[in-house]
Amino acid sequence: MIKNAQILPISFLFITLIILIITISFNRKNLIIFIITIIGLLISLLSIFLIKHTLFYPLIMIDNYSLFYTFLILISALYCSIFSYTYLNKNEEVYMLIICSTIGAILLVLSIHMTTFFIGLELMSIALYGLIIYLRNDKDNDLKALESGIKYMVLSSMASCFLLFGMALLYFYYGNLTFTNYYFKLDDNTTLWTIIGIVLILISLGFKLSIIPFHSYTPDLYEGTMPPITAFIATVTKISVFVAFMRLLMILPNITSFLNNVLTIISIVTILFGNILALKQNNLKRILGYSSIANLGYLLTVIIAMQMHICKFILETINIYLLTYTLTTLGIFGIISLINNETLSFYKGLFWSKPDLAIVLTIMLLSLAGIPLTAGFIGKVYIFLNALNYQLWFILISIGIGNSIGIYYYFRIISFLYMNVNKKQLIFDLNSFVYYLVLSLSLFILVFGLFPQNIISLIRVFS
Amino acid sequence: MTLIPIDYVFILSLILFFIGIFGLLIRRNIIVIFICLEIMLNSSAYVYVISGEYWGQPDGQVMFILIMTVAAAEISIGLALLIQLQKNLKSFDIDKFSRLKG
Numbered sequence: 148m149i150k151n152a153q154i155l156p157i158s159f160l161f162i163t164l165i166i167l168i169i170t171i172s173f174n175r176k177n178l179i180i181f182i183i184t185i186i187g188l189l190i191s192l193l194s195i196f197l198i199k200h201t202l203f204y205p206l207i208m209i210d211n212y213s214l215f216y217t218f219l220i221l222i223s224a225l226y227c228s229i230f231s232y233t234y235l236n237k238n239e240e241v242y243m244l245i246i247c248s249t250i251g252a253i254l255l256v257l258s259i260h261m262t263t264f265f266i267g268l269e270l271m272s273i274a275l276y277g278l279i280i281y282l283r284n285d286k287d288n289d290l291k292a293l294e295s296g297i298k299y300m301v302l303s304s305m306a307s308c309f310l311l312f313g314m315a316l317l318y319f320y321y322g323n324l325t326f327t328n329y330y331f332k333l334d335d336n337t338t339l340w341t342i343i344g345i346v347l348i349l350i351s352l353g354f355k356l357s358i359i360p361f362h363s364y365t366p367d368l369y370e371g372t373m374p375p376i377t378a379f380i381a382t383v384t385k386i387s388v389f390v391a392f393m394r395l396l397m398i399l400p401n402i403t404s405f406l407n408n409v410l411t412i413i414s415i416v417t418i419l420f421g422n423i424l425a426l427k428q429n430n431l432k433r434i435l436g437y438s439s440i441a442n443l444g445y446l447l448t449v450i451i452a453m454q455m456h457i458c459k460f461i462l463e464t465i466n467i468y469l470l471t472y473t474l475t476t477l478g479i480f481g482i483i484s485l486i487n488n489e490t491l492s493f494y495k496g497l498f499w500s501k502p503d504l505a506i507v508l509t510i511m512l513l514s515l516a517g518i519p520l521t522a523g524f525i526g527k528v529y530i531f532l533n534a535l536n537y538q539l540w541f542i543l544i545s546i547g548i549g550n551s552i553g554i555y556y557y558f559r560i561i562s563f564l565y566m567n568v569n570k571k572q573l574i575f576d577l578n579s580f581v582y583y584l585v586l587s588l589s590l591f592i593l594v595f596g597l598f599p600q601n602i603i604s605l606i607r608v609f610s
Numbered sequence: 611m612t613l614i615p616i617d618y619v620f621i622l623s624l625i626l627f628f629i630g631i632f633g634l635l636i637r638r639n640i641i642v643i644f645i646c647l648e649i650m651l652n653s654s655a656y657v658y659v660i661s662g663e664y665w666g667q668p669d670g671q672v673m674f675i676l677i678m679t680v681a682a683a684e685i686s687i688g689l690a691l692l693i694q695l696q697k698n699l700k701s702f703d704i705d706k707f708s709r710l711k712g
Contacts, residue, residue, distance in 0.1 A: 269680045276687050294707040308650035315654050319661035324669050
């Protein structure tokens with residue numbers, strides 16, 4: 148019997164990475180590399196079920212909460228590598244970079260020490276730079292990818308510097324780098340430097356999560372990269388950074404009421420403007436970029452509630468919301484990478500040429516908009532209940548307004564799908580994996596929306 | 611022997627940090643931007659070393675070594691990007707990039 152079964156997922160991923168590097172060096176067959184990647188990801192996915200006890204090292208902590216997110220990250224990495232197999236046919240290095248980035252994301256989710264936090268974050272984002280600037284020998288797309296890559300790289304490294312500086316100031320004050328050994332207290336003895344440190348950490352995480360004053364690179368990033376990689380950015384990085392952010396904030400002091408007010412205003416602005424800015428876009432990926440900004444604004448509500456009183460319900464909310472968000476985003480990007488076009492006008496009359504794809508896309512968009520009978524509705528209900536429980540009235544109003552604006556632009560896309568226009572026949576391979584994967588995702592979203600009770604009770608185990 | 615007050619250290623590293631930020635915001639040459647990123651990383655590494663010394667722990671220096679490795683990895687990716695930039699645009703000016711708008 149293996150002694151420490153808890154770190155099996157990461158060690159299997161490392162073994163896969165080494166095998167991939169060796170194989171790529173002498174055998175550049177796309178299919179073989181792809182199969183090795185999928186097998187490695189599946190084995191580490193299955194090894195999660197072997198883990199029974201929680202593990203508590205100085206550097207990492209493995210409990211049910213982090214295992215749930217490890218599971219979610221591995222699933223989205225699996226989906227993204229399958230999307231990229233059908234999207235680009237002769238590029239092997241993508242899988243290596245995806246696995247490298249996944250290891251970083253899992254390390255980030257497990258971290259309770261500032262070194263693992265930093266190393267996980269950097270491992271994730273450095274591999275991601277390579278994925279974003281993946282050139283495809285196509286002049287126009289290459290320039291876009293380069294531009295978005297430079298923007299992301301400079302801003303994300305700057306955010307890492309902010310994080311490091313903030314952590315250094317906190318380290319000076321508390322003399323300890325772990326998140327758990329000490330409870331931060333903001334009393335009268337607190338120096339100015341500590342407060343500067345906390346603010347710097349919050350700014351850097353705002354950059355990473357693309358919350359509104361720091362959001363400007365997000366839509367460009369979404370537009371410039373290929374659809375499978377955009378799916379990876381929209382799910383894996385957002386999940387892992389948010390979970391690590393939660394871990395950090397559970398230990399950070401009960402932020403003073405001033406900072407709490409600032410967070411409230413930021414969350415209101417993020418919800419409203421994330422939705423308003425999406426109204427006039429004509430590119431489907433840009434719309435999804437703004438919608439991800441708005442979604443993280445909804446999730447910020449939970450953090451503000453957490454400052455008042457922490458309970459199981461908040462963790463459950465985050466679990467359910469991130470699960471529904473991940474599945475829906477994966478589905479939409481799967482369809483975009485299948486159709487391989489992102490301008491909105493291309494989707495006019497999709498229903499009349501490919502009815503099945505149009506119906507699946509409709510289900511996904513309804514779920515993002517939070518219409519009943521889909522999974523997104525359950526997540527929105529949880530967020531709403533949270534804001535109601537903690538009497539955050541301003542946020543409640545802004546969620547209402549933001550959501551109704553959101554419904555407008557999601558329905559604009561849906562109305563494009565069902566327009567009656569003469570349509571050239573689309574050419575794509577409907578027998579690929581992606582088609583069935585997207586179909587199963589949409590079925591899962593419908594089942595989750597129709598019978599939420601079973602899945603919620605399953606998730607409750609993990610919170 | 612008199613010790614240097616610890617606040618001076620913070621003020622020095624904060625000055626370095628702000629030099630980095632302003633350089634990042636003002637300069638348009640991509641090489642200078644990378645230099646500014648290095649300045650920012652190293653200013654925080656400086657605080658780690660000093661506070662590790664203050665508490666008598668090796669942790670600060672461990673963090674310093676980690677920061678050095680990460681900075682090297684980041685800059686190597688950045689230099690690869692710079693070569694692509696030179697190939698495609700024949701210039702290091704990032705203002706020439708303005709395709710993505712909206």
